Every structure is written in structure tokens, then in C-alpha cells.
Amino acid sequence: xxxxxxxxxxxxxxxxxxxxxxxxxxxxxxxxxxxxxxxxxxxxxxxxxxxxxxxxxxxxxxxxxxxxxxxxxxxxxxxxxxxxxxxxxxxxxxxxxxxxxxxxxxxxxxxxxxxxxxxxxxxxxxxxxxxxxxxxxxxxxxxxxx
Numbered sequence: 001x002x003x004x005x006x007x008x009x010x011x012x013x014x015x016x017x018x019x020x021x022x023x024x025x026x027x028x029x030x031x032x033x034x035x036x037x038x039x040x041x042x043x044x045x046x047x048x049x050x051x052x053x054x055x056x057x058x059x060x061x062x063x064x065x066x067x068x069x070x071x072x073x074x075x076x077x078x079x080x081x082x083x084x085x086x087x088x089x090x091x092x093x094x095x096x097x098x099x100x101x102x103x104x105x106x107x108x109x110x111x112x113x114x115x116x117x118x119x120x121x122x123x124x125x126x127x128x129x130x131x132x133x134x135x136x137x138x139x140x141x142x143x144x145x146x
Contacts, residue, residue, distance in 0.1 A: 009064075019031065032078065033119065072123070074124065075121070077121075078107075081117065084118070
């Protein structure tokens with residue numbers, strides 16, 4: 001697996017804690033992205049602005065992995081208040097079109113920093129949006145690396 005970074009997404013506050021993104025073969029995996037950072041929470045208490053920032057970071061890391069957002073196949077969205085789902089959905093609709101990723105949406109009691117309201121985790125396959133897949137499944141053969 002290769003560790004990937006994006007210039008516009010801060011790394012973990014302590015080295016060795018975790019990776020923001022990893023690529024293995026043609027698969028990519030993104031840690032949960034939120035709007036927190038050294039300067040505070042992007043968007044403050046506004047859930048829509050927090051969601052936009054989290055999706056911006058997801059997009060930046062996806063592209064750093066050599067993929068595009070349409071290559072994201074799975075999203076996990078964590079909210080501190082499930083009532084915010086429509087607002088987060090509005091921010092999400094600004095990112096995805098066409099074949100939407102599979103998704104899980106759950107309410108959690110808290111995120112890593114007080115005031116954060118949304119965190120988004122993603123994974124996908126580089127190039128999966130390119131039309132190389134048929135309706136019945138993959139037209140490609142994948143070999144997984146050890």
C-alpha cells in the first residue's frame with residue numbers, strides 16, 4: 001500500500017497516528033474527513049459549510065490518489081445530529097452525479113473535536129467510472145497485490 005497526501009489537506013497532528021489516504025493496486029481508501037483544523041472549524045457551527053469542507057477534502061484526497069469523485073464506490077457519513085441529513089445531502093449533491101456511491105449514514109454522539117458535526121469516509125476503485133464495467137459486472141480482471 002502507498003500512503004498518499006494532498007497539499008490542501010492537513011496531515012494527522014502527530015506523525016504515525018494514521019494516514020489520510022492509501023492506495024493499494026487500483027483501490028483507494030480515505031480516512032474520515034471533517035472541517036476541523038489548526039485554525040479552528042471551517043464553517044464554524046454551520047453544518048452545510050462543514051459538510052462542504054469535508055467533501056472538498058474527500059475530493060482533494062481522491063484526486064491525489066489518481067482518481068476522480070465518480071470513482072468513489074462507498075461513503076460513510078457520520079453526523080452528530082441525524083436531523084442534519086438533508087443539509088449534508090445538499091452539500092453531497094454538489095459533489096456526486098450519475099452513478100452514486102453506496103452509502104451509510106449514522107448518528108454518533110461526538111466527533112474528534114468539539115463542534116464538529118460531520119465526518120465523511122470514502123473508498124473506491126481508480127478508473128471505475130470510465131465505462132469499463134458492464135451492467136452485469138466488471139469487464140476487467142483484477143489481481144490483488146499481497
